[in-house]
Amino acid sequence: MRTLKLFMKRPTTWMGIATALMFQFIFSVVWMTGYEGVTDRTGQLRVGIVNEDQGLDKAVASKLQSSLPVQTVLLSDREEAMEQLDERELQMVIRIPSTFSADAAAADRQASLDFWINESNPSLIKSIMTSVSGQVTAEVNKAAVGEGVRQILAKVQPAEQAAAASAALAERVVGHVQPVNPVSGMNNQMIPMMMVLASFVGSMIMSMNLEQSSAALAAQTGRWQRLAARCVLNVAAAVGVSLVGASLIMALGGQAERGFLALWGLMFVMLLSFLFLTQMFLLLFGIGGMVFNILLLSVQLVSSGAMVPRELLNDFYANLGNVLPATYAVESGMDVLFGGPGAGRAVGMLLLIALSCAAVGAGTVALKPGRQPVREAAQAS
Known part of the structure; x- marks a missing residue:
């Protein structure tokens, strides 16, 4: 003691x-x-969309914008988008090539989307943007499949029935994520x-x-x-x-x-x-x-x-x-x-x-x- x-x-x-x-x-x-509240504020992140495909249905781009958990801004010039990405005003740039619609409709090739992520950012940015890119690909793929099916069915069915059938066929499998031991x-x-x-x-x-x-x-x-x-x-x-x-x-x-x-x-x-x-x-x-x-x-x-x-x-x-x-x-x-x-x-x-x-x-x-x-x-x- x-x-x-x-x-x-x-x-x-x-x-x-x-x-x-x-x-x-x-x-x-x-x-x-x-x-x-960091994960609740992902909506403050900004993603630029450069649509070079004039034949793409505008509804597809609008649906894409509304479905993403981040802010989106439509840009007409890719160079401007890349400049904003480099300056960290954007966290990712999505480019829809001019041949996207034609490639999606063709049976012998695949349509592609281009994503640019500025990794000169905190690691969480890369993780979130990678997840968003996967979501974008899935959304656009579903829209492209639905449009392709609609065009095929339109030849044998009325337009309204073709649209309804194509929407159903484009979404045959839906995933449900169920967390175990969730973190708040x-x-x-x-x-x-x-x-x-x-x-x-x-x-x-x-x-x-x-x-x-x-x-x-x-x-x-x-x-x-x-x-x-x-x-x-x-x-x-x-x-x-x-x-x-x-x-x-x-x-x-x-x-x-x-x-x-x-x-x-x-x-x-x-x-x-x-x-x-x-x-x-x-x-x-x-x-x-x-x-x-x-x-x-x-x-x-x-x-x-x-x-x-x-x-x-x-x-x-x-x-x-x-x-x-x-x-x-x-x-x-x-x-x-x-x-x-x-x-x-x-x-x-x-x-x-x-x-x-x-x-x-x-x-x-x-x-x-x-x-x-x-x-x-x-x-x-």
Whole structure:
């Protein structure tokens, strides 16, 4: 207890705890409010349509404009459209070639549409525009098929019957998308990455400050007492910081399918593993261990599946992610927040990593020669 009190008297100790809390507060507020409603505002994106086919039914172009989830603008000049695309005034340009109608009516060739997407944009733009291009192709293909069938039937049936029959034949298969474990908005979709980033950076800075406090107290107390005090502070900070983080997420509209207590428990275990991991490198290498912690921050963002699906990673990063806590934090976070098979296995791995890092840290303290603390002034005299 004496060593713990000495730690609490050091300003660096309080600075470390405050930093861990600050990261939870800042990231939760900024990310949850900044990403709120992002997917609902796709209608603000603009797509240019350049129709070079004078024979194309105007109703087809009008229907295309009304069916897309983005703003559309009809342009007569392709060069103007490409200039606006390059300047990011448009996010995609669709060109209907002059031969489109003739190609669609011919039996020996296919009609084609041209799409240009400016990839010098956030990655979400490319994803949305790629989806829109598929929708455009499907809509125009349906219209072209219907028109082709109508022309054939018009030769043997009255125009009204031909139009009705062609509309039915053009849409024989309809797809219905039914989401499983739906996510409510992009701000919720970003929570797993936000939790990892805020918790690891906060843990990293807190561990650095506790290392400085420990070094300052080396002459007053033993190394085992200092390690025990740090472990107590880690557990206490994990409880308090996770409570603040989980409360902020829920207060700012975050969804938690498993409930608040499950989210709090998950964040506690996640913070515990991060704190003992970052502490381990500082015990091994002193303040120079921050280099490894900074490296781990980058590596975990890549390998955890928070930004890029792990199925798309190469073998090196996929295997590396198997031994790092952020991977299991993201996996369990998705289960707790959005629903899934359960977070038991991932939480167990987080606890195993925390215990392993604590054991390595204790082994490091045992093997390193420590300074003998000075005696009290009265004893020394």
